[in-house]
Amino acid sequence: MSSWTSPASIAIKDRMFRALAVLRWVLLLNTVALSIYRADSFQRPVAGAACVVAMVLWTGFTTWAYAEPRRRTFRLLAADLALAIAMLLVTPLVKGDGFSASLPGYWVMGALFAWAVHYRALGGLVAGTLLAAADLSQRQDIGQSDYGNAFLLIVGGLIVGFMCDSLQQMATERDVAERSAAMAAERARLARVVHDGVLQVLALVQRRGRELGGEAAELGRLAGEQERVLRELIRAQEAVTTVHGDEIVDLASELARLERGETVTVATPGTAVELPAATAYEVVAVARACLDNVRRHVCEDAPAWVLLQAFPDRVELSVRDDGPGIPAGRLEEAAAQGRLGVSESIRGRIADLGGTSELVTGPFGTEWEFAIPRPVLGSSA
Amino acid sequence: MSEEPAAPIRVMVVDDHPMWRDAVERDLAAAGLDVVAVAADGRSALARFPAARPQVVVLDLQIPAPDGVEVTTEMVRQDPEVRVLILSASGEHTDVLAAVKAGATGYLVKSASREELLDAVRRVAAGDPVFTPGLAGLVLGEFQRISDDPSPDPDDPRLTDRETEVLKMVAKGMSYRQIADRLVLSHRTVQNHVQNTLGKLQMHNRVELTRYAIERGLDVE
Structure with a gap:
């Protein structure tokens, strides 16, 4: 599934655009407040006021337009970016050639992030570069902070775009994983x-x-x-679903395989x-050795x-x-003859695991009891 | 258990597999037991249960809804004297354990022979819990989990050392007779220990369900 069209990535995008709508209003408020505060620096106050009104109207329009996925067309995004660039380009006409702060100010971030969210890293880079170029092209002398702002526009667009890309890809992958888990569960239920x-x-x-x-008995x-x-x-x-990674194994299901009908x-x-x-x-090998012993000796x-x-x-x-149990003295006899019996090898294997073995034998049968220490496993959430 | 009681044991058979249900019914009837009702799913089983009043219900766990565990819960609630013997083909661990917690007192895999089935029905009717080693292992595991709980509750059931010992021997495939000999106890005492462990598990289950219901703000009787 592509991370451009998957429902999970569209859900992420919806969320980002909702957040962006809020950001746009904050940016607008900042721009309007600064424009009023610096009203005396406008050479053409009427044109300036018209620009501010245009920004207010556009912010309202984009809030509505971006809310619906099908309205997020290239035309909308192009218009969004074009208006932001236009605001930068008309600044010298409104404020005069020696202006210090551009007319829209940080408001251009709205269009920048829309491109970054919608077209990801490449979109962020393109929008950031165009905005930075538009800003710098209108300035007579480029100061330290002008350069800094331009640089931030490009880098910010790129980074936000890249993060949106990663988020959407992760959401898509998670969606696929969840779906296949649900399918596996359903398959298991049917099975x-x-x-x-x-x-x-x-x-x-x-x-x-x-x-x-x-003959029926054979059947x-x-x-x-x-x-x-x-x-x-x-x-x-059942065991397959409980194995985490390849170094942890479910001993219960491994032992269950030793079961033999009657x-x-x-x-x-x-x-x-x-x-x-x-x-x-x-441990399974030890259990198998014990069972082999039963088959051989009983x-x-x-x-x-x-x-x-x-x-x-x-x-x-x-x-x-x-x-019938192991006859008394048989194990000692074997040891005395220098033969390491099966039981000694079983004990040895358990001892290697740091465990203890106990053998009880008598007319009631033979019983092995093993205790094997269990390392504390990291939480397997 | 070899003596047939004066009145035949009244048995109900619940299984959705007609061939299997007929076979079990035939075997029980042939052995002189009284099959008072049969049902193919949970709904009809519960509908027929009050009128049939069986002493023993031979119940398949995988039946159309309500499933075997719910049927067990409801039957034991209506008649605490009823004995439920679970007969399961797959022996799914979690299902069997859930049925035992709900009040079932016996469990047998379907591949058991006719004699084993008859023996199990008679023993369950007599009030004996019918355990397989596998079921004993599950119950041991369940009590271990309860005692491993990081935030223990004083009401949580605990097995006595003797009960644990007996249950462990059952899980190792020893018959009640063999356990009695080994521990120098009477056969009856061994049975009582096993019965007590089941009782504690079922009580714990009821307490948990009630606690859960109260936490969720549901009405409880």
Whole structure:
């Protein structure tokens, strides 16, 4: 979307022109007051009064004209600038050749900023240059302050124009971003409805298939597999929206991927648990190693449970199985033989993260409890 | 829970998916339960609820408006004795948690087997909260968030150490039986602890809603 035509940039422009209308009246007041105060310096008071009246009328007209976007045509802007230049050019005729202050004074800023707002940096530069040239061309000797004023006209027009350009571009970009966020949210909502329907059918096929047996059972098994895949996809998509930058990862959704239908159950706090990516992936790797261990030492489809808890200063991870437990002395035996068992490597990885590990084993099964410190993340607003 | 009570359990099934609704209804009826009403959306569910007076409502969360959470709130308001068992296909975390805060006492994913469903309905009817480890994890997380609140309120619910311990064990997939053995408690005591945690969460939800209503200057009963 172009920043010249986007609704957001037009809204910015509207705002700027409203502000400019107020500025024009302030400038006009200043010019009128100064003209009255210096009335005796006018060689042709009637012509001077006519010029002031023209400026008053023009200010009223521009207030109305610039209020509506469709009236902001090149003709209006050209007329605006032409009148300001004309006021500068007639100054010697009204005030005499040796005048010190020009007739419109700062009032010319109204036309300058209109160009800067409407035509941005280039417009500001052109209007500023023309006004400065008109002012300087009528002066017999150019003093320090005349030069200063001319310089300010050019630079001011350029800077205001540039800032209007930036503002409008930013507003347009923000508009595009907001729109795509809204579209993504709507797409997600639609997807949720479809996913829910698909999950329902897959769950139904799975359930009926199991009951019917035979070939239907195979269909049911396949449906169950697809249900799991779709559920994982949904969780992964949820995770994408909670990742800030590339170094922060939501550990909860990463762990949720370890879930395996009937065997591995993952419980998380339900909201994103943000950790630096390196830490999060290491924690996931540890959980995976624990689960591999369950498969190897208990049986291939032994149930296992993973629990993640988040605290302000740490996360706690538990991995539990219902197996026969590790026989007493087995770990010590392995260590004595100089073999670093899987459990030692798991402990080592957690220790590298600055965390602590605890292994409880018995006839009730095996339970790993890990606590991993959580760095204070910068506010992710 | 193995004993079938003298009068069959009165169940209402709310689900917008006709195939699924029929399957659940058939399974419940085949097991000797009394399906007193079915509904396909929130509006008809609430319309049929007062006359049907079910003991257990088997409720899908994603139904045409009003949604499962609103339906739960309204049903529990009308009849605090009713037990709502959430049956959800997607298991969207936030939805499930919202339903539990609104007063649901059980949650099951739709891929659960027929036996698991029947067992869940019977247990919920008997006043047992039916938890999945996933739901226990959510509830633990919710209490943690409440206690992490930088401006704590003395009325905020807190879990006792024992309740936290029990809930954590549920979240780690342990059955009430296993927890009872491990902590040397009675099965009933473990159930009570779980029930209390749900009660605190629901109470907190009501307090929050009332506070919100008062802050917004709305009338509350």
